[in-house]
Amino acid sequence: MNKSELKKIVKKIFLKHGLNSNHSEISSNYIIKAELVGAQSHGLARLKMYCDRIKKKLINPNPKIKIKKISQSISLVDANNSIGFVGADLGVKRAILNAKKTGIGIVAIKNSGHYGLSSFYAEQAVKKNLTILCFTNAPPAIAPYGAKKSLFGTNPICFGTPSGSKIPFILDTSVSKINRGKIRLAAKQNNKIPPGVALDKFGKPTTNAKKALEGVQLPISGFRGSGLAWMVDILSGVFTGGNHGGKVKDPFDDLSGPQNIGHLFIVMKSNLFVGNSYNKRIKNNIRRIKKLPKIKGVKEILFPGQRKYMRYKNNLRKSIMIPQNILEDLKKLKSY
Numbered sequence: 001m002n003k004s005e006l007k008k009i010v011k012k013i014f015l016k017h018g019l020n021s022n023h024s025e026i027s028s029n030y031i032i033k034a035e036l037v038g039a040q041s042h043g044l045a046r047l048k049m050y051c052d053r054i055k056k057k058l059i060n061p062n063p064k065i066k067i068k069k070i071s072q073s074i075s076l077v078d079a080n081n082s083i084g085f086v087g088a089d090l091g092v093k094r095a096i097l098n099a100k101k102t103g104i105g106i107v108a109i110k111n112s113g114h115y116g117l118s119s120f121y122a123e124q125a126v127k128k129n130l131t132i133l134c135f136t137n138a139p140p141a142i143a144p145y146g147a148k149k150s151l152f153g154t155n156p157i158c159f160g161t162p163s164g165s166k167i168p169f170i171l172d173t174s175v176s177k178i179n180r181g182k183i184r185l186a187a188k189q190n191n192k193i194p195p196g197v198a199l200d201k202f203g204k205p206t207t208n209a210k211k212a213l214e215g216v217q218l219p220i221s222g223f224r225g226s227g228l229a230w231m232v233d234i235l236s237g238v239f240t241g242g243n244h245g246g247k248v249k250d251p252f253d254d255l256s257g258p259q260n261i262g263h264l265f266i267v268m269k270s271n272l273f274v275g276n277s278y279n280k281r282i283k284n285n286i287r288r289i290k291k292l293p294k295i296k297g298v299k300e301i302l303f304p305g306q307r308k309y310m311r312y313k314n315n316l317r318k319s320i321m322i323p324q325n326i327l328e329d330l331k332k333l334k335s336y
């Protein structure tokens, strides 16, 4: 389907479910963008989940979002359980403003929800020549190192900075071996997941997506990944006033209350310490790495975000393919 047509449909669905026009616009933009960058697990596949939560008022369709100015650089957003896209979008825009004024902008967002891909927020800062770190916590998926039970989310860590070219440098990675959305999508489509990324509920390695969802996901690099997941839980939850320590509810399976997720955005002027030479320095840095001798089968050493950018540009010209089960969801949601 054509992307503008699809965006109109998604926006209409959000409007029908009670979001105002601005919030529907923001949310539909993020969902279509996820499809365009090839992150189907964070696009249309989540629309029904967001709508189910709005219907049950677990996502507040009319949030009274409060922004507290702590200093010229620091703000706290209470998203009042808005759809995650809205609280996070407002938060990153505020962090950008603060950074432009003072050199650094730190914004914590509490009482928010699942906000999709961290890179969408990072891109906004990088477009303004800023450097950014984004953190968000997520529902239990990973067992802390040494524990039998999952508690940490796939808690993505995202870093963005200008690359000296039009392609932003954006490292945006879950701390699990694969992100949970990919496992959910595989479960929905009856596909297998790669070996070595999850255990079933009995602690046995599995490639069955449904069994993996009942069991635990494995962190990147053992205790190091577990430590990073913990750090993100502290920064996003303990630090911001959001839920933490395994209390973030699963958006699909737990309809017993709002998620109260926390996000943290730290935005800095890229030229803070090196003035106008930042551009030259980053270009030089990337050039040196790209020039290294390559292993067999690798044509180019890519920097993080490069492939996603190319995919996005390519997909802009194509129509969006929608699997049958998601088409059926769309049909039902349209007639709600």
Ligand SMILES: NC(=O)c1ccc[n+]([C@@H]2O[C@H](COP(=O)([O-])OP(=O)(O)OC[C@H]3O[C@@H](n4cnc5c(N)ncnc54)[C@H](O)[C@@H]3O)[C@@H](O)[C@H]2O)c1
Residues within 6 Å of the ligand: 039, 042, 114, 115, 116, 117, 118, 119, 136, 137, 138, 154, 155, 156, 158, 170, 171, 172, 173, 174, 175, 178, 179, 180, 301, 302, 303, 304, 305, 306, 307, 308
């Ligand atoms: N909101 C949430 O709760 C939540 C939770 C988990 C993940 N996510 C999102 O899911 C998305 C996907 O996460 P993921 O862990 O599957 O990402 P991924 O494994 O696809 O990519 C991780 C990073 O590696 C980079 N990369 C990939 N191939 C590369 C290559 N050949 N050379 C150099 N760099 C390369 C990518 O640009 C990206 O920055 C992220 O955008 C993340 O924010 C969201």
